Amino acid sequence: MSDPSQAPQATPPRARRGGEQRDTSWHPKFLENLAEFGIVSHAAQACGHNRATAYRHRKDDKEFAALWDDADAEASDVLEMEIRRRAVDGDERPIFSKDGKKIGTIVERSDRLIMFLAQARNPKRFSQRHQLEHSTGQGGLQINLIPAVPPQGIEQPSATDDKGE
Numbered sequence: 001m002s003d004p005s006q007a008p009q010a011t012p013p014r015a016r017r018g019g020e021q022r023d024t025s026w027h028p029k030f031l032e033n034l035a036e037f038g039i040v041s042h043a044a045q046a047c048g049h050n051r052a053t054a055y056r057h058r059k060d061d062k063e064f065a066a067l068w069d070d071a072d073a074e075a076s077d078v079l080e081m082e083i084r085r086r087a088v089d090g091d092e093r094p095i096f097s098k099d100g101k102k103i104g105t106i107v108e109r110s111d112r113l114i115m116f117l118a119q120a121r122n123p124k125r126f127s128q129r130h131q132l133e134h135s136t137g138q139g140g141l142q143i144n145l146i147p148a149v150p151p152q153g154i155e156q157p158s159a160t161d162d163k164g165e
Contacts, residue, residue, distance in 0.1 A: 088114070
């Protein structure tokens with residue numbers, strides 16, 4: 001959460017068993033760290049607590065749990081934006097001559113990250129998953145590895161195609 005004015009406000013202390021009040025003053029700082037880094041243990045340590053305490057508060061406080069979900073979603077968005085930047089925009093790297101002089105730059109993009117983005121946005125079209133099909137017919141053992149979702153315009157073979165049935 002880069003804008004401090006949008007930081008979640010502290011929730012009033014909650015009553016615990018035996019009438020004790022639970023300290024929730026650390027919740028806003030925790031949520032801010034969680035939104036920035038997306039790591040529960042890091043966010044809890046930044047507030048002087050451990051992850052077990054954070055999860056206990058989440059379990060007992062529905063309002064805190066909802067704010068936690070929002071902070072987690074924000075962290076995921078930040079991560080996705082960085083993945084997209086590296087995949088699409090790339091990083092500029094220097095190019096050096098044999099004698100060590102910088103002679104230019106090149107923009108390196110990541111095909112692998114582009115594929116991860118494509119799979120996340122459209123898993124049916126870009127899935128890498130496969131199904132294994134086997135049979136023990138008259139011709140012996142036959143094993144077919146078939147994409148779970150065939151590429152558009154390509155028909156999936158069936159186990160009977162090679163048997164002539």
